Amino acid sequence: MDSTADPKGKRPLYQEDGLAYARAAAAAASATAADEAEAKPKPKPSSSSEEAKPEPEAEEMPPLVLVAEDGVEVRISRPAARMSHMLRLLMEDSCADGPIPAPNVHSDILDLVVQYCEKHGPYYDPEASERARNPFPPFPVELTPTVSSIKPVTYVDPDPHGLKDWDKDFISLDNSTLFEVILVKRILNLLDLSSTPQDLLDLGTTMVADMMRGKKPEEIREIFEIENDYTPEQEAELRKENAWAFED
Amino acid sequence: MELCSVASIMSLGYLAIQRTHLCSLVFRVLPKLLGFTPSSLKKLCKDVDPPLTETIVGTLPELPQDVLMDIFATLEMPDFIRVGAVCRSWHSAYTSLRSLGQYKLWLCLLYTSESAGDSSACLYSLTERRSYKLTLPEPPIRSRCLIGSSHGWLVTVDERSEMHLLNPFTCEQIALPSVTTLEQVKPIFDEYGVLHKYELSWLTGRTTHYSSPLIFALDKLRDELHYKVFVFPDTSTGSYIVVLIHNPGHQISFARLGDDKWTWLPHHYLYCDCIYKDGLLYGVSITGDLHTFDLSGPTVAMNTIISIHRDDDCEYAYIVQSPSGDLLLIWRLFEDFNLEPDHGETVFWNTTKFRIYEVEAAGSKLKEINCLRDHVLFLGHNESLCLSAEEYPSLKANHVYFTDDNMLWTLGFKNNHRDMGILNLADNSKEELLSSQICSNFPAPIWITPDLRNMNLASGAAYKMVQ
Numbered sequence: 001m002d003s004t005a006d007p008k009g010k011r012p013l014y015q016e017d018g019l020a021y022a023r024a025a026a027a028a029a030s031a032t033a034a035d036e037a038e039a040k041p042k043p044k045p046s047s048s049s050e051e052a053k054p055e056p057e058a059e060e061m062p063p064l065v066l067v068a069e070d071g072v073e074v075r076i077s078r079p080a081a082r083m084s085h086m087l088r089l090l091m092e093d094s095c096a097d098g099p100i101p102a103p104n105v106h107s108d109i110l111d112l113v114v115q116y117c118e119k120h121g122p123y124y125d126p127e128a129s130e131r132a133r134n135p136f137p138p139f140p141v142e143l144t145p146t147v148s149s150i151k152p153v154t155y156v157d158p159d160p161h162g163l164k165d166w167d168k169d170f171i172s173l174d175n176s177t178l179f180e181v182i183l184v185k186r187i188l189n190l191l192d193l194s195s196t197p198q199d200l201l202d203l204g205t206t207m208v209a210d211m212m213r214g215k216k217p218e219e220i221r222e223i224f225e226i227e228n229d230y231t232p233e234q235e236a237e238l239r240k241e242n243a244w245a246f247e248d
Numbered sequence: 249m250e251l252c253s254v255a256s257i258m259s260l261g262y263l264a265i266q267r268t269h270l271c272s273l274v275f276r277v278l279p280k281l282l283g284f285t286p287s288s289l290k291k292l293c294k295d296v297d298p299p300l301t302e303t304i305v306g307t308l309p310e311l312p313q314d315v316l317m318d319i320f321a322t323l324e325m326p327d328f329i330r331v332g333a334v335c336r337s338w339h340s341a342y343t344s345l346r347s348l349g350q351y352k353l354w355l356c357l358l359y360t361s362e363s364a365g366d367s368s369a370c371l372y373s374l375t376e377r378r379s380y381k382l383t384l385p386e387p388p389i390r391s392r393c394l395i396g397s398s399h400g401w402l403v404t405v406d407e408r409s410e411m412h413l414l415n416p417f418t419c420e421q422i423a424l425p426s427v428t429t430l431e432q433v434k435p436i437f438d439e440y441g442v443l444h445k446y447e448l449s450w451l452t453g454r455t456t457h458y459s460s461p462l463i464f465a466l467d468k469l470r471d472e473l474h475y476k477v478f479v480f481p482d483t484s485t486g487s488y489i490v491v492l493i494h495n496p497g498h499q500i501s502f503a504r505l506g507d508d509k510w511t512w513l514p515h516h517y518l519y520c521d522c523i524y525k526d527g528l529l530y531g532v533s534i535t536g537d538l539h540t541f542d543l544s545g546p547t548v549a550m551n552t553i554i555s556i557h558r559d560d561d562c563e564y565a566y567i568v569q570s571p572s573g574d575l576l577l578i579w580r581l582f583e584d585f586n587l588e589p590d591h592g593e594t595v596f597w598n599t600t601k602f603r604i605y606e607v608e609a610a611g612s613k614l615k616e617i618n619c620l621r622d623h624v625l626f627l628g629h630n631e632s633l634c635l636s637a638e639e640y641p642s643l644k645a646n647h648v649y650f651t652d653d654n655m656l657w658t659l660g661f662k663n664n665h666r667d668m669g670i671l672n673l674a675d676n677s678k679e680e681l682l683s684s685q686i687c688s689n690f691p692a693p694i695w696i697t698p699d700l701r702n703m704n705l706a707s708g709a710a711y712k713m714v715q
Contacts, residue, residue, distance in 0.1 A: 179309050208311075209319045214376060217333045229336050238333050242417065242700070244371070244380045245329040 064091070065099045066114070072107035073099065076114045080121030084185075102184075109180040112173075116185075119166060171207050175224065178204055216246070316341035317350075324375055325354035325698055346700050355626060355633070355640075357651070358394075358402070358416065359693035361686060366390040369416055371696070372682055374649075375642035379686075385419050393470055394691040396477030398631035400699025403477040403490075404691075409446065409469040413479060413490075418702050422505065424477075424490060427469065429509035430501055432494075436463065448472060450496045453514030475655060478631050480524035489543065491529060493519050500531060502543065513541060513548060520565040521632060525575075532567040532577060538607065554612055563603075564654070568632035570623060575607040576634065577614060578625065580650070582667070587656070597656060598667050601676055602648050620646045620673055628668070629653040630695040646673045649681070651693050662690045 063075040064087065081087040081096070090096040102110060173181065182204035212220055221228055230238065239246050311319075320328055320341055328351050332342030345351050357372040364370055364381055366388035371380045387406050396403030401413045403424075411424040427446070428435045436445040446469045449461040464472060475493045482489045482504065491502045492510065497517035501510040518533040529541040536556035542549040554577075566578040585597035602625075605614040624643045626633040628651030637645035651668040666689050670679040687693055 176309075179311060182311070182315060183309060205315060205319045206322070209322050212319070212323060212331055213327050215327075215330070217330055220331060220334050224334075226335050226338075228334075230333075235333065238339070242329045244382045245326045246333070247381065 064096050066110055067099045067101045068105050068107035068110045069102070070107050074107055074110045074114055076117060077121070079124075080114065080117035083117040083121050083124050105184050106180070109177065109184055112170075112177065112181055113184050116170060116181075119170075120163060123163065167203055171203050175211075178207060182208070310337065313337070313341050313344070317345055320345055321350055322352060324352060324373070325700075326373065326376070326380065328352070329700075349699075349701060351700070353635075353640075354698055355635070355643075355695060356698070357681060357693050358397070358696045359682065359687040360390050360691060361688050370687070372687075382416050384414065384416055385421055390688070390691065392691060393474065394694045395474050395629055396479065396631070397629060397694050397696045398479040399481060400697060400701075401479045401488075402694070402696060403479065405470040405474050407467040409466060409473065411474070411477065411492075415699060415703070416696070417698050417700055420703055422703075425503050425507055425509050427473070430473075430494065431510075431512040431514075432496065433469070433473070434461075448496075451514075452497050452499060452517050453512075454517065476521070476629055476653065478522050478524070480529075480631075482524075484527070484544070489524065489529075491522050491524075493522070498534070500529075500541075502529070511548075513550075516550065521567050523567050523569060523575075523632070525569060530567055530575070532565045534563070534565055536565070538567070538577065554607065554614065556614070566627050566632045568625065568627075568634045570634045571636045576617070577605045577607060578627065578632075578648075579603040579605075580627065582654070595656075595661055595664060596667075597654060599650060599669075599671065599678075602671065602673060604673075618673075622646070624649065626695045627651070627653075628695055629692065630697075633695070633697070644670065644672070647671060648673060649695070651681075651695060653692070664689060666692060668693060 061078045063077045064081050066074045066076060068074060076087070078091065081091060087096065087100075090100065171178070182201060185201045185204065211223055215223070220226070228235070316338060320331060323331065328342065328345075332339050332346075355374065357374075359370050359372065360368070361370055367384055367386065367390075369382045369384055369389050371382060372378075373380070389404070392404040392406050394402060394404055395411075400415055400417070402416060404412050404414055406412065409427050411427065413422040413424065414420070427433050432449045432451050434447040434449070435443050436447055438444045444466065446464050446466065447461045448464060448469060450458040462472075473494050475495065475498055477493075478491045480489045480491065481487075485504065488505045489502060490505065491500060493500055498519045499517045500513045500519055500522070502513070503510045516531070516533075516539060518535055519531045520534050522529060522531050524530070527542070527544060529543055530553075531539050531541065533539070536554070537552060538554040540551045540553060542551075563582070564580040566580065568576050568578065570576055579602065580599055581601040581603065582597045583600040586593070587595055587597070589595055604617045604620065606617050607613075608615060622637045622645040624635050624637050624640070624645060625648040626635070627648060630651075635643065637643050643649075648671045649669075650671065652666040654667060656664075665684060666687075669681050671677070672679070682693070
């Protein structure tokens, strides 16, 4: 949980050779060392602390400007932008100073995603989340859990910032918006194979999964507005396998 | 995977050339590589084709395969199967997950009932609190005993006392080596040369003097001989090892799929439960001993890990591996029983308590555990399971879900009320699983973890597939 470590040491669980190359190239050609230090994600308070104060240095850095497909500019503060692995990469490479185009994304959707990141950003610690997500990593162990990160069974996540309730309200979106949000966040998370459990992507996909439970295929098609591209004969054939699951 | 190639393209090609344009390139190129293109959005707009700069009306964007697979992997099996029938792209995600075996583990209770018919089994889902009905291949399931359930295989004993592996979902059946290949069983033929009885001896290998063997009708041998069967994946051969605990004296015999006979492990007896871990077969006996057997060599090497001599024998023992890899020994106590009832009353036995011990990693020591924390146990004729309640929110942490695997019920108490339910380890209170009106007592209900995949017979193994 030592977030003052060099960002190159804070790796996602699965190493991408391409990513290593990208970082090396960025570091070699970066403008000034001071610039890099300032653009680094600032150490954030641990999730168990009561107050999270926005870091003074980060506040001084201007927010990133994302430009949606309809030309509307959506601003996202640097701490919030850290929730996207992609944007983190751009910030570290000092590519994030000018407007960042986000084609295929409507400003309304982008706005929602930014809202989520702004809310969660200050409390985001990628390493703590990874351990919470996978307390029993596959052998050989690749993450050394610190004592503080292994939670006792009676541990109740304190959620001091009321994030869970906020999330519940936030994710009550209509299906179309929900899907868009999932897709956008997925792109923003790109290359971050260790995405955090409470991340907006997981929040969205969990929401979608809940909508599928206990429903028949016809009902699911209606909810998700999906066209049935099977002929009745093909569908009957499909249902013959594991017919038990389709009966009332 | 897409992501790997994207990363390498991003780093090698684009970075090298145009780092300053990285931002816009990333956002423009990657969505196309991932298949989320303006055209895929347009695809779903049949009648209306609005310019994309306006808010999307009516139809939802198509979710790409990897997002679908992430979602489907969290669904329980019935839901998982149903979403596979929605449309072609969803079916594709479903079949990918299924062939990888990456769908969620589903635990349900398999039972039979008179109303469902002789060849049907019912599956009770703990989450949905409802039952599904499955049609199973011949011979009728209600004529068989259920003595094992591991990795999606049910182990049955038919009316000729022969054992089969049965996958209720794929309807595959595999015959296990004949019961006559066990050391203790001899076939008896009538004057026409047809098998019509079995002779069961008392051979254990522990002494040289035995009582005379007994003779049983074909379907009666299974009341005496069989106790439990386990099916363990054997990673070294890519096949399965099948382990049978049988009488006399709860001894162990085993076979690999494809063998034509059972291999007897003499001199050791009184086993209640087994697991297979790290190439070793662990057996826990009713007397409190934990033994390991190394089945890999030409002769089987046995080792004693723990030797505690217990005097009480109204306790059954189980051994299980927790998700974190620890070995747990569990004792099941039947403090509430009456085996010699007065006239008009029935025999009964009820589980009242469980005692749980952790086997210390260094071996040979047991540490009693009072609370399972967030784990859940599933015990019975099935291969004992320990799950994390966090991954299965419908299960209650620190509870034991148990079915009746008491050998008493085979000794003439076939239609007895089943000792099964959910026990809360915190206060030893019990909850009923299913009303006895719904589920038949014979064959005894059993936990099952379904496997939707057909067994890969490409290796040309010699086992007999039963049609």
